Structure formats: C-alpha cells, structure tokens
Amino acid sequence: MSAPAPTATVPATNQAAVASTGLSKRFRHQLAVDGIDLAVPDGSVYGFLGPNGSGKTTTIRMLLGLIRPTAGVAYLLGRPMPEGGAAVLPRVGSLVEGPAFHPYLSGRRNLARLDAADPHADRRTAKKRIDAALDRVGLLPAATKTFRAYSLGMRQRLAIAAALLQPRDLLILDEPTNGLDPQGTREVRHLVADLAGDGATILISSHLLSEVEQICSHVGVMHAGHLLAQGTIEELRGRTAPTVKIKTNEAEQATKIMIKLGIEDAAIGSPGHADHDHQLVTGTLGAVPAESIMPALVSDGVSVYGFAVDSPSLEDVFVELTGEGFDVSA
Known part of the structure; x- marks a missing residue:
C-alpha cells in the first residue's frame, strides 16, 4: 500500500x-x-x-x-x-x-x-x-x-x-x-x-x-x-488622498492660493455646495500638508468661514480602483 x-x-x-x-x-x-x-x-x-x-x-x-x-x-x-x-x-x-x-x-x-x-x-x-x-x-x-x-x-x-x-x-x-x-x-x-x-x-x-x-x-x-x-x-x-474643503466668499483667490501650494485640482464647487453667502472650494490634498493651507489663505487676506479635510470612503477607494461607481442595485 x-x-x-x-x-x-x-x-x-x-x-x-x-x-x-x-x-x-x-x-x-x-x-x-x-x-x-x-x-x-x-x-x-x-x-x-x-x-x-x-x-x-x-x-x-x-x-x-x-x-x-x-x-x-x-x-x-x-x-x-x-x-x-x-x-x-x-x-x-x-x-x-x-x-x-x-x-x-x-x-x-x-x-x-x-x-x-x-x-x-x-x-x-x-x-x-x-x-x-x-x-x-x-x-x-x-x-x-x-x-x-x-x-x-x-x-x-x-x-x-x-x-x-x-x-x-x-x-x-x-x-x-x-x-x-x-x-x-x-x-x-x-x-x-x-x-x-x-x-x-x-x-x-x-x-x-x-x-x-x-x-x-x-x-x-x-x-x-x-x-x-x-x-x-x-x-x-490611504490609497486615495483626502479632500480639502474651504468655505469662503473669495473663492477665486482661494483657488489660486491652493493651486500655488500644490493642490493642482483645486476648483470652485457648483452652486448649492455651500450656503447663499459663501462658495465652496475643493481639492485633493495629496502631499500638501493640511496645516499649511489656512496660514496661506489668511496671510493673503482670504476670509475663511469653513475648513475641513475629508478622509476617503471605501466608495472613493472602489471608484479609484475600478474607474466606475459602486452599483448596489443588482
């Protein structure tokens, strides 16, 4: 055997x-x-x-x-x-x-x-x-x-x-x-x-x-x-960079400062993303230290009424990995 x-x-x-x-x-x-x-x-x-x-x-x-x-x-x-x-x-x-x-x-x-x-x-x-x-x-x-x-x-x-x-x-x-x-x-x-x-x-x-x-x-x-x-x-x-969000009434100036800092995709959000008096400027944080943004804005005289750094969700990770949304309707 x-x-x-x-x-x-x-x-x-x-x-x-x-x-x-x-x-x-x-x-x-x-x-x-x-x-x-x-x-x-x-x-x-x-x-x-x-x-x-x-x-x-x-x-x-x-x-x-x-x-x-x-x-x-x-x-x-x-x-x-x-x-x-x-x-x-x-x-x-x-x-x-x-x-x-x-x-x-x-x-x-x-x-x-x-x-x-x-x-x-x-x-x-x-x-x-x-x-x-x-x-x-x-x-x-x-x-x-x-x-x-x-x-x-x-x-x-x-x-x-x-x-x-x-x-x-x-x-x-x-x-x-x-x-x-x-x-x-x-x-x-x-x-x-x-x-x-x-x-x-x-x-x-x-x-x-x-x-x-x-x-x-x-x-x-x-x-x-x-x-x-x-x-x-x-x-x-950690595969997806956090998003920085700034609420201001000087959106164009804030966008220029963020781009200068290295946040190349900084852009003014569409209407409705903030309140009636302020606009929302967003961008991908990347390698830019979050703590460097506020001082740069304030030193250039930009009034900031809201500042947040949002960590990516699993949905963000999935979209980055696949290039498409997560359809849970099936």
Missing part, C-alpha cells in the same frame, strides 16, 4: 486563517475568479467587498470545498481545501447563498436536525447549544414557529444560528444582512463584534459599503473576478 501524500499547510508565519494562491474558477467560457491571492489575518473581521456577480460567492464555495478550483490552491486554518476538509471544517461555521431549511419544521427543530447530523456534536448538550444559538441571533422567542412563517430576515438569522451551534475558529458569512431590516442589521453587526471579541476570525462577503466600513478591520475588493486590493481599512483608504 502506498504511503499517504504529505499534507501541505500554510506557513505559520503567514498568520492567515484564510489564504489562497492563484485561485481561479472557470465555468465553460466564463472566468468567474481569476488568480486571486487572499490573505485573511487570524482574528480579523475581513470584508470581502464587491458588487453582485464579482466572484465573491464562487470564491467562498472554493474555500469551503463545495466546488473545486480550476487552478490555484485555497487554505482554511492552515489546511488545503478540499483535501483538509474533514479536519478543518468542524472548526468552521458558514452561511452561503442564503438559508435552506425544512419549511414545515420549527426553527428549533431545524437546528436540531442539523445538529444531529453533525458527528462532532455532543448529543447531551444539544438543547442547551441550540437555545443558546437561537438566543444569540434573537430568535429564541420564535423558536417554535415554522420556518415557512419566518420573514426573510428571520430566515437569515436562523442560518447564522446554524453556524453557531458549535464553537468556531472561523466564520464565513455570505451576505449575512440580506433581507434584514435596520434593526436586524444592527443586531448582526453587534453579533459579529461579539464573535470577533471571542477570538473568532470572520470573513463577511458583502456588497454593502457602509456595513463593511462599520464592522470590518480588513477589506478585500473584488471586481469582475479580480481581487484588486486588500489590507486594513486604513491601508485601503
């Missing part, structure tokens, strides 16, 4: 809970994911950001071993997938492409069936763990309702509860706030923060820029199958 093949692992120095090298997936003539190198640091909340159809779900399915990549390799918790699935998946909770449960069973009984199918679950603690998972997502009062009576948001939360039936080192959540009202979205946000505080690494796929900015420590930007950039939110924002 031949010896088993050695098991490859990600070097410990990578400290990556999720990693990939050249990960690609082709469906006939469509290259859905094109050679991406993911690096999700251990203990991070990683926002996998991109419009619908950008390749996020396909990537997640490859990470979990649900489909095989056309090229490249993926790792979860240091083990290659899908080869290491038996060893690593019990430590991973996931929600992929929306919840699917038995419609005529209650939320509690649906979780009980899932738990009973898990060979690693302790039957003696099943009821306690199921109720704890339901309580954590705010569904304990609705535990006896049938799944078909649940709203879309309740179904989404039940799927998250299913991922929490066992302690998890890694949670992979594909669009976890889909269908949730603002209150439900806030609850998921707080839940993610609690889980991260417990030491879990969380990868969240989302097309909602505002949600990623509020709950994630790291971001990877997907577009048309490509991973365009990844890093901490601060690192990604």
Whole structure:
C-alpha cells in the first residue's frame, strides 16, 4: 500500500486563517475568479467587498470545498481545501447563498436536525447549544414557529444560528444582512463584534459599503473576478488622498492660493455646495500638508468661514480602483 501524500499547510508565519494562491474558477467560457491571492489575518473581521456577480460567492464555495478550483490552491486554518476538509471544517461555521431549511419544521427543530447530523456534536448538550444559538441571533422567542412563517430576515438569522451551534475558529458569512431590516442589521453587526471579541476570525462577503466600513478591520475588493486590493481599512483608504474643503466668499483667490501650494485640482464647487453667502472650494490634498493651507489663505487676506479635510470612503477607494461607481442595485 502506498504511503499517504504529505499534507501541505500554510506557513505559520503567514498568520492567515484564510489564504489562497492563484485561485481561479472557470465555468465553460466564463472566468468567474481569476488568480486571486487572499490573505485573511487570524482574528480579523475581513470584508470581502464587491458588487453582485464579482466572484465573491464562487470564491467562498472554493474555500469551503463545495466546488473545486480550476487552478490555484485555497487554505482554511492552515489546511488545503478540499483535501483538509474533514479536519478543518468542524472548526468552521458558514452561511452561503442564503438559508435552506425544512419549511414545515420549527426553527428549533431545524437546528436540531442539523445538529444531529453533525458527528462532532455532543448529543447531551444539544438543547442547551441550540437555545443558546437561537438566543444569540434573537430568535429564541420564535423558536417554535415554522420556518415557512419566518420573514426573510428571520430566515437569515436562523442560518447564522446554524453556524453557531458549535464553537468556531472561523466564520464565513455570505451576505449575512440580506433581507434584514435596520434593526436586524444592527443586531448582526453587534453579533459579529461579539464573535470577533471571542477570538473568532470572520470573513463577511458583502456588497454593502457602509456595513463593511462599520464592522470590518480588513477589506478585500473584488471586481469582475479580480481581487484588486486588500489590507486594513486604513491601508485601503490611504490609497486615495483626502479632500480639502474651504468655505469662503473669495473663492477665486482661494483657488489660486491652493493651486500655488500644490493642490493642482483645486476648483470652485457648483452652486448649492455651500450656503447663499459663501462658495465652496475643493481639492485633493495629496502631499500638501493640511496645516499649511489656512496660514496661506489668511496671510493673503482670504476670509475663511469653513475648513475641513475629508478622509476617503471605501466608495472613493472602489471608484479609484475600478474607474466606475459602486452599483448596489443588482
């Protein structure tokens, strides 16, 4: 009998809970994911950001071993997938492409069936763990309702509860706030923060820029199958220079001074960007120190009624990376 093949692992120095090298997936003539190198640091909340159809779900399915990549390799918790699935998946909770449960069973009984199918679950603690998972997502009062009576948001939360039936080192959540009202979205946000505080690494796929900015420590930007950039939110924002905004009634003079300082794109804003008495002058800060602008304006006799430096948002970063807006209507 031949010896088993050695098991490859990600070097410990990578400290990556999720990693990939050249990960690609082709469906006939469509290259859905094109050679991406993911690096999700251990203990991070990683926002996998991109419009619908950008390749996020396909990537997640490859990470979990649900489909095989056309090229490249993926790792979860240091083990290659899908080869290491038996060893690593019990430590991973996931929600992929929306919840699917038995419609005529209650939320509690649906979780009980899932738990009973898990060979690693302790039957003696099943009821306690199921109720704890339901309580954590705010569904304990609705535990006896049938799944078909649940709203879309309740179904989404039940799927998250299913991922929490066992302690998890890694949670992979594909669009976890889909269908949730603002209150439900806030609850998921707080839940993610609690889980991260417990030491879990969380990868969240989302097309909602505002949600990623509020709950994630790291971001990877997907577009048309490509991973365009990844890093901490601060690192990604640092790719785009802040915008300086000045409110004045001497806009032309202020614009000339800003251009002289090195803010070459300084320009007077369109009417309505300030109040009736003042105009707004804007420009990209770039390498010009923000603290040098006010003294230059004042020394030339320009009256300044408002001064602000706006840091770039993730939407600004996305526009710079792709050259197009972030369409969340799909």
